[in-house]
Amino acid sequence: MKEQSFVLNDDIDFEPKHIFECGQCFRWNVNEDNSYTGVFGENVLNVNKDKNKVVFTGICKDNIIDVCTDYFDLDRDYQEIKKELSKIDNNMKKSIEYGNGIRILNQDLWETIISFIISANNNIPRIKGIIERLSKNYGKEIVYKDVSYYTFPSPEELGKASVEDLRKLGLGFRDKRVYETTRLVLDRKIDLEKIKSMQNTEEIREILLQLPGVGEKVADCIMLFSLKRFDVFPIDVWVRRVMNELYIKNDDETKVNKKEIQALAKEKYKELAGIAQQYLFYWKRDA
DNA sequence: ACCCAGGGTCGTC
DNA sequence: GACGACCCTGGG
Numbered sequence: 001m002k003e004q005s006f007v008l009n010d011d012i013d014f015e016p017k018h019i020f021e022c023g024q025c026f027r028w029n030v031n032e033d034n035s036y037t038g039v040f041g042e043n044v045l046n047v048n049k050d051k052n053k054v055v056f057t058g059i060c061k062d063n064i065i066d067v068c069t070d071y072f073d074l075d076r077d078y079q080e081i082k083k084e085l086s087k088i089d090n091n092m093k094k095s096i097e098y099g100n101g102i103r104i105l106n107q108d109l110w111e112t113i114i115s116f117i118i119s120a121n122n123n124i125p126r127i128k129g130i131i132e133r134l135s136k137n138y139g140k141e142i143v144y145k146d147v148s149y150y151t152f153p154s155p156e157e158l159g160k161a162s163v164e165d166l167r168k169l170g171l172g173f174r175d176k177r178v179y180e181t182t183r184l185v186l187d188r189k190i191d192l193e194k195i196k197s198m199q200n201t202e203e204i205r206e207i208l209l210q211l212p213g214v215g216e217k218v219a220d221c222i223m224l225f226s227l228k229r230f231d232v233f234p235i236d237v238w239v240r241r242v243m244n245e246l247y248i249k250n251d252d253e254t255k256v257n258k259k260e261i262q263a264l265a266k267e268k269y270k271e272l273a274g275i276a277q278q279y280l281f282y283w284k285r286d287a
Numbered sequence: 288a289c290c291c292a293g294g295g296t297c298g299t300c
Numbered sequence: 301g302a303c304g305a306c307c308c309t310g311g312g
Contacts, residue, residue: 023294116294117295117296119293119294119295120293120294120295120296121292121293121294121295121296121306121307122293122294122295122307122308122309123292123293123294123308123309123310124293124294125293125309125310126293126308126309126310127293127294129309167307170307170308170309171307171308172306172307172308173296173305173306173307173308174296174306174307175307177296177297212296212297213295213296213297214296215295215296215297216295216296217294217295217296218294218295218296221294234294235294236293236294236295237292237293237294237295238294239294281294285294
């Protein structure tokens with residue numbers, strides 16, 4: 001494959017640091033020049049923001065502009081989304097200023113399912129390490145500028161790993177969950193293509209919840225980060241913390257009912273709850 | 288050295 | 301519905 005490149009001009013909301021470090025993805029790494037390099041699908045890409053331009057360079061399976069327009073959701077107007085969210089309250093306004101230029105990536109469903117099963121009761125550096133090792137051991141190698149990169153393993157590729165193999169790669173107690181979820185997909189008990197074509201969010205949630213290791217929070221992340229369901233509101237420790245701090249004000253945040261937070265999020269953020277969640281998460285986790 | 292928490296889920300009561 | 305257990309790692 002040959003290297004391709006294209007440039008995006010300044011009139012679009014695009015801040016690499018905020019996009020890649022807001023917690024939605026695990027395979028993008030910062031370089032010495034502050035650009036980011038990552039692997040998605042069978043593409044290896046470098047993203048470099050220089051003043052008002054964003055330069056995309058890399059090797060892509062198809063036309064780089066099409067690939068990036070899809071993955072980075074470039075046709076969506078984030079200015080408009082931010083305008084809507086800013087009206088809600090001052091907290092939302094501040095979080096948007098902090099995370100300015102966040103975009104929700106259009107990630108692969110399978111990769112997102114496995115990645116967020118691994119995320120359970122885990123920290124980001126370790127999650128990234130585990131996903132790298134899975135890719136290196138079971139994915140396909142792509143060499144770009146003399147550096148080896150590895151695609152995220154397909155269900156067939158990951159299916160070669162035993163529970164013990166997974167344990168050796170550091171998955172811990174998530175080994176069985178990843179193994180069994182892989183089996184369900186390989187055995188066609190779960191049809192990923194069908195899920196992608198489904199319209200009803202609640203129906204998709206029910207199917208995802210059948211997968212071992214997928215609970216409410218992980219299901220919401222999967223739908224937000226790979227199925228473009230902006231109305232879901234994943235609640236993790238950080239989001240519960242910030243919502244309690246700002247609105248609920250319970251003395252013991254661990255006692256705050258998730259149902260209460262869901263209701264509040266729906267009332268305040270409506271169809272944009274998922275994007276609001278990303279701004280809030282990034283804002284409070286970093287603070 | 289020890290303790291704690293991390294983008295939760297699962298089994299049990 | 302609540303509650304504790306769960307692999308492992310980095311930081312206090």
